[in-house]
Amino acid sequence: MEIKDIIDTNIMGVNLEGKTKSDAIDVMADILLKAGYITDTESYKKDIYHRETLGKTGIGNYIAIPHGLSKGVVKNGIAIGKFKNEIPWESIDGKGVRIVCLFAVQDADNAGNDHLRMLATIAGKLGDDDVVKDLLDAQTVKDLRNAFLNH
Amino acid sequence: MKIVGVAACTAGIAHTYIAKEKLVKAAEKRGHQIHIETQGTIGTEDALTDEEIKAADCAILAIDIKISGTERFKDIKTIQVPTEVVIKSPNKLIEKAEEIVAKN
Known part of the structure; x- marks a missing residue:
């Protein structure tokens, strides 16, 4: 398995609207629900909070990784959203x-180490300033995807 | 210099791996050799060997939780910080490690 197998533009969005952290998590959880990554939004959000x-x-650097x-997750993945406005968030x-990377990780014994290892790899890339710069410059979901694939 | 270390965060999903990346990038930028072990949800990865630890000038433990195997570092200079510090100021931390090692 490679990063490109888990980076999914179906769960990415740009120009997203939201004023608060709660708005942002709602918008992103909805994207995960529609793409079939989660089935139970309420229990998923409870675990995120x-x-x-x-x-x-x-x-x-304007990045959050809730x-x-x-158990509300049926498929491991990372939803990546770029918001129009800066959203207040507890940050270091x-x-x-501006960029919310919402991780959906199954709470199950058979969650699949391959998937989790890929999620860990993607998380690691968020520690790379070049990746962060590309994410902040991204105009399309393809740009968001390429930020991870190009570095 | 040679740096070894461990990264481990509360959930073991994200901060662990970001902290590792930041440490490696910052150390290599300053010309150091570095090897960071991760202890996360998927278990221990890139485990340190006893030889590596023995040969290291210092250890950096970027941890928010209790980790296994801290006794491995008892004979070398060790800096322990939360992952947040590493993610926020990786360069400063490496500079601090350099100072500590230089002091003897």
Whole structure:
């Protein structure tokens, strides 16, 4: 399995609208629901908000990575959304967020290590300033996808 | 210098791997050799060998939780910080490691 097998433009969006963190998570969870990654939005969001209580998911440079293990997830993936406006978010550099990478991770024994390893690889790429720059410059979902594939 | 270390975060899904990437990038930029083990949801990956730890000038533990195998680092200089510090200021941390190693 490679990164391109798990990076899915069906769960990406640009020019998304939202004023608050709650708006952003709602919009992104809806994208995951429509694409068949999650079946139970409420229980999924509950698990995401639980992780939010444990520490900041704003990793600086306008990027947030809300995530959590959830039984509401049927397929592992990362929804990536670029929002029109900066959204207030608890972050390590005190800035808001433009790019939300919402991780959907199955809470199951057979969650599939291959998938999780790919998610870990994608997370690692968010630690690369070149990837972050491309994400912030992205105009289309294809640009978002390429940010991960080109570095 | 030679740096070894471990990254591990609360959920073991995302911060662990971002912290690893930041540490590796910052250390290599300053000409150091670095090997970071990750302890996450998928278990331990890129495990450190005893030889690597023995040969290292220092260890960086970027951890938000208790990890297994901390006793491996008892004989070398060790810096322990939360993953957040690594993600926010990787370069500063590597500079601090350089200072600590230089002090003897």
